[in-house]
Amino acid sequence: MITYECRSLRTLADEERWPELLGLYRESRAVGAALRGESQGAAETAPLGHLIAYGAPPELAARLFDPDGGPGTTATTADHDSGPLWEVLATRHTWRRLAPLLGPEPVRRLVRHTRILLGEQLGPAAEPDPEGVPPALEPWELAARQPDALVREYLPKGGARRALLTLPAGLEGLGPVELPERGEQVMGLAATRLLATTVPWVTARCVRGPGPAAAAQLTTARRVTGGHVSFGAVYPALLQAATERPWxxxxxxxxxxxxxxxxxxxxxxxxxxxxxxxxARLRCFTWQEPDDELRFLHLALEDPATGLSWALSGARYDP
Structure with missing residues (x-):
């Protein structure tokens, strides 16, 4: 097993000895995966992968995901340090530069959508998404776009910064609200299951009734500080809550x-x-809980066309 000191690796990065660093990455990852398993091997080499993905020329950095190094040497979509290695790479170069270099489709797709979130106009370079997700941000995705909140800002030597978003973001526009009786819960809908898995640290419910009646399913208070906000204002907090972990x-x-x-x-x-x-027709209701501290999300999404509302509520206390 190759061992290395971070200081030595950073010196090599400062000297732009990228082929040497890529060779070290591949050898260390393959040996680590063989001796301690895929996930452990990936974890041990992630800091080196970050240095390469951040600082190397795109022609070399993209080779982190190229299987030409042999079994166990290739970074996957799960390889991460302070964030996924593919996202580090995507923040450093345009899609025009990266598109000819990336082979594996899962990585290509994620890099492409990262560039879209960063505001790049792909134009003729856009590729159709297998699920039909558009190759450009829709107006409601742009309405309250905060690049430092949507995508992490990565640092050259490791680590990342990201603004912390919550719902509600503050008390502006909120006021006393008397919640109605709890709405009738609707069971078994795919959207409710997806909501619970998209943000696994919240409790999710679907009810027949307006948004405040859905909120009443998830709070014990009958009188709350709450109010309605646009979906454009909700979107960044939802996206961040769905992607809090470094992987x-x-x-x-x-x-x-x-x-x-x-x-x-x-x-x-x-x-x-x-x-x-x-x-366009969703009515978004958010409210405050008395024990809210660092990370919290309290939201009800009401669809007037169907009479259904989905509510989610939860808080995190770990970093």
Whole structure:
């Protein structure tokens, strides 16, 4: 097993000895995977992968995901340090530069959607998404777009920064609300299951009734501080909540939210016009809980066309 000191690796990076670093990465990853298993091997080499994905020329950095190094040497979509290695790479170069270099389709797709979230206009370079998620941000995705919140800002030597979003984001626009009786719970809907898996640290419910009646399912208070907000204001917090862990990238969050919205229309596949129509009519209700601290999300999404509302509520206390 090759061992190395981070300081020595950073020196090699400062000297731009990228082929040597790629060779070290591949050898260390393969040996680690053989001796300690795939996940452990990937974890041990992730800091080196970050240095390469961040600083190397795209022609070399993209080779992290190229299987030409042999079994066990290739970074996958799950390889991560402070964030997925494919997302680190995607924040450093345009799709025009990366498209000819990336072979594996899962990585290509995630890098492509990361560039979309960062605001790149792909134009003729766009490729059709297998699920039909559009190759450009829709107006409601742009409405409250905060690049530093949607996609992590990665640092050259490792680590990342990201603004922390919550719902509600503050008390502006909120006021005292008397919640109605709890709405009748609707069981077994695909959208409810997707909501619970997209943000696994919240409790999710679907009810027949307005948004506040759905909120009443998830809070013990009858009188709350709450109010309605636009879906554009909700979207960044939802996307971030779906991608909090370092192995989750923002592109995965975007794809998950499009699947969720498609399921809320009752469809099995994504239809951009139907999703846009749903978003346009959604009424979004958010409220505050007395024990909210660092990370929390309290939201009800009401679809007036069906009379259904989906609510999710939860808090995280770990970093």
């Amino acid at each position: 989750q990238g923002s592109a995965e969050g975007r794809l998950a939210l499009w699947r969720l919205l498609a399921a809320m229309t009752g469809a099995d596949t994504v239809s951009v016009p139907e999703v846009n129509a749903l978003v």
